[in-house]
Amino acid sequence: MNLINEEVTHKVFGEGNIVEHEESSITIDFNKDIKKFVYPDAFEKFITLKDKRTAKSLKEIFLKRKEEEEVLEREREEEKEIQMLEQQRLEILKNHKIHESSQIAFWLDEEDQKDIFTDWQVSTGNVQSGKNKGQPNSVARLRPNSAGLLTWREPDQPETARKILGLYMINEMFTGTLGTDGMVPSHAEFKIELSEEEAEQMLFWKYYVNKNYPERTSWNSGKFRYFDNVWTAQIxxxxxxLKTDEAQIDQVKSFLEYFCKMNALDIDNIPEPQGTLG
Structure with missing residues (x-):
């Protein structure tokens, strides 16, 4: 907006005309008394435009400017928070040796399935006997590099029919040794829910193998099992x-890139699955 020749009133110097208007300043002639002011700040403090239409337009510019400044300030604050969280995450990972089986596979029950894809957290269940009976099961291996695999089979199905319903990265501030409530929360971004058709093609035992008894496909009890890092990358x-939607493909690719980075895996050299059904 060019304000040259606009009439103004100053709280101290009285009436005048704008004779120069630059990007960050205006010059006003108060009856041969030339004064220079910061633009647009001066209009918010002690200078008023006489023309109401121009004044209204200028006010709209000020409002837009304030909104933009508020957005920038929020972005700066969010960036600070992100940097702080990243620093905290790095502190957690510092000197932490990545366990080759620091992922977790959950056996979801019917109650879990009601809320898992809205709450995105799973209980580790409770200790069933001994001095810690009733206390949440410990998941000491879990770190920010861990992912939670969500599995299910119908009660009347054989174990080989166990399907993968989805998976999520563990919250970047979570460590299993510090968790006290037995809940394993998710990362804000990296979460995948498979459709029924997709889950039918993602069988748990294609990836998982009991290293002591490689021919067995049994999971008779227990809410979870630890899971190899590379198996999760294979999944x-x-x-x-499996995906056909480009946006969903990009989402899973981002997940895989993040997962490989967190687990020091070479994304270009992920071996083929060699699970019991592989």
């Missing part, structure tokens, strides 16, 4: 191949 890679 993510297969989900990418």
């Amino acid at each position: 993510l890679k297969d989900i990418i191949a």
